[in-house]
Amino acid sequence: MDTRGIPSFIVVGxxxxxxxxAIALHHHGHEVVAVLxxxxxxxxxxxSLGLGENAYKLLARWGCNVKEIQEIGNQAPTMKIRRWHDGKVLAEQPLMDMAGYIGHxxxxxxTFLKWVRERGIPIRMASDVTSYSDTTPPSLTLASGETLTADVIVACDxxxxxxxHLVLGARDDPVSSGYACFRAYFEPSPAMRADPALNAFLGEDSVNFWIGPDVHVVQNTLRDDGDVPESWFQPGDMNEVRRLVTDIDPAIREAIKSTEQCLDWKICYRTPLPTWVSPKSHRIxxxxDSCHAHLPTSAQGASQATESAGVLAVCLGMVGRDEVGVATRAYEKLRFPRIRVSQTHGEDLRDRWHNVLKRVGDNVEIDPEMVKIKNRPLYAFDSEQDAKERPHLKEEVT
Ligand SMILES: Cc1cc2nc3c(=O)[nH]c(=O)nc-3n(C[C@H](O)[C@H](O)[C@H](O)COP(=O)(O)OP(=O)(O)OC[C@H]3O[C@@H](n4cnc5c(N)ncnc54)[C@H](O)[C@@H]3O)c2cc1C
Structure with missing residues (x-):
């Protein structure tokens, strides 16, 4: 194999x-042959999806105009965490403490797709990868029968x-978390807008959470161009949702009850994967989400994927073309502990929200710190800088 020149990459997904x-690899001077x-x-x-400052700073460094995505986001200055049955505000904190901006x-x-295209990176649609080959160099096969090869295949599927499955050498089916999650997104009806109680949430950008024993509701407004979204995954049972909210704060109850449809977003756990790198070549x-999905309460899925992209690109920049398998293992070693912190933030928040009001009467004051979202420390971290400051990383993984 030619060990000179810059390594080539295929991104799946x-x-x-x-x-x-694709954007991070391109920024760091690598050749992205295609995104499939x-x-x-x-x-x-x-x-709704949150993107945090930890992701913004990397995107900005890679030459993306982050104003374009900041403008999409909810501009509410604060979010309110409320008691389930009467809406009493238990804590109020800056929106930036959770996910930065929340947008559709x-x-x-x-916007991300536009940034990829602006860089001249080809995006090939209808390219369904049906198998991988863990050889040096690695290859993949599409449903059409076409086979593609590159120095590294980055699977973001x-x-x-x-x-x-290839990386683990076995099937890895998700395990139910024991929680149901129903999501709905809709244009408020004129009747909803005329309702003074609901208008408190609709009149301007807002983010609210109602927390109760083993349950919580998230409400946020989205900046919208009126396009009606299609649902993804399975339709949810609105009767089940209505049953779950019979005793919620009346201010939000009617809005939920009159929602016509929702989707059932199964929240599945995966125990942390032992490895993110293919066993033989280390080049897939x-x-x-293929290796580090987050709970919705983490609000960090997309942001951590962005951090991972930066670290992978930096690690690959530290090695020659014949050593890319060392770089992928260095990436895994760096990202694993950081991802666990971010994932456990979501688990911790869900547990605090679901437990704090158990066996507590209305007259008991709740310490706001017990229900606050504590994502802010995640934002100060610069994942690329951190990777650059590990001079012995290569030795550690060889
Ligand atoms: C349809 C959809 C809606 C979502 N909505 C929300 C939301 O509302 N809020 C939220 O917080 N998170 C949502 N998520 C999850 C969120 O986008 C991710 O957690 C985060 O952005 C990380 O994304 P990812 O690129 O790792 O995975 P994903 O966003 O899931 O992207 C994976 C991509 O890989 C492609 N793919 C899969 N298999 C193959 C294959 N064999 N060959 C080629 N391509 C393949 C898929 O078509 C998809 O485009 C959604 C994900 C999807 C797919």
Whole structure:
């Protein structure tokens, strides 16, 4: 194999993680041959998604105009954490303490795709990867039968990743978390807008959480161009949702009860993967939800995928073309502990929210610190800088 020249990359999956990987690799001088996605076209899927300052700073460094995505985001200065049954505000804190800006996933995705195209990186749609070969160099095969090869394949193929099976050497089916999650996103009706109680949430950008024993509700407004989104995954049972909110704060109850449809977003756990790198060549590497999915309460899925993209690109910049397998293992070594911190933030918040009001009467004052979102320390971290400051990393993984 030619060990001179710059290594070539194929990115599988053009979600936010795949786009971030392509942009980071390009910024660090690597050649991205193509970003492949199995769908024919992208629709405006999903609903609210948070992007944190930890991701913004990297995107800005890579030459992306982050103002474009900041403008998409909810501009509410604060968010309110409320008691389940009467809406009493238990804590109020800056919106930036959670996820930076919260915007529609589809709008963020459109912007990320635009940034990839602006860099001349080809995005190949309808390219369904059906198998991988863990050889040196690695290759993949598409449903069409076409085979593609590059020095490194970065698999950002999401929560139902095919590449993860190759990396682990076995199937890895998700385990139910024991929690249900129903999501809905809709244009408020004129009747809702006329309702003074609801108008408190609709009149301007807002973010509110109602917390109760083993349950919580998240409400936020999204900046919208009126495009009606398609639902993704399974439709949820609105009767089940209505049953769950019979005793919630009346101010939000009617809005939830009159919601016509929702989707059932299964929250599945995966125990942390022992490795993110293919066993033989070390040249097929996982990134994003394929290896480090987060709970919704983390509000960091897309931001951590962006951090991972930066670290992978930096590690690859430290080695020659024949050593890319060392760089992928260095990336895994750096990212694993950081991801665990971010994932456990989400688990901790869910547990605090679901437990704090158990067996507590209305007259008991709750310390606001017990219910606050504590993501802020995650933002100060510069994942690329951290990678650059580990001069012995290469030795550690060889
Ligand atoms: C449709 C959809 C809606 C979402 N909505 C929300 C939301 O509202 N809020 C939220 O917080 N998070 C949402 N998420 C999750 C969020 O986007 C991710 O947690 C985060 O952005 C990290 O993304 P990722 O790129 O790792 O994975 P994903 O965003 O899941 O992207 C994976 C991509 O890989 C492609 N792919 C999968 N298998 C193959 C294959 N075999 N060959 C080629 N391509 C393949 C998929 O088509 C997809 O485009 C959503 C994800 C999806 C896919």
């Amino acid at each position: 053009a979600g936010l993680g795949g786009c971030a990987a 996605d199995k769908v024919r076209q992208f629709n405006r899927l999903g609903d 996933r589809g709008d963020y995705h459109d 999401g929560i139902k990743s095919l590449a993860r 590497v996982l990134l994003g």
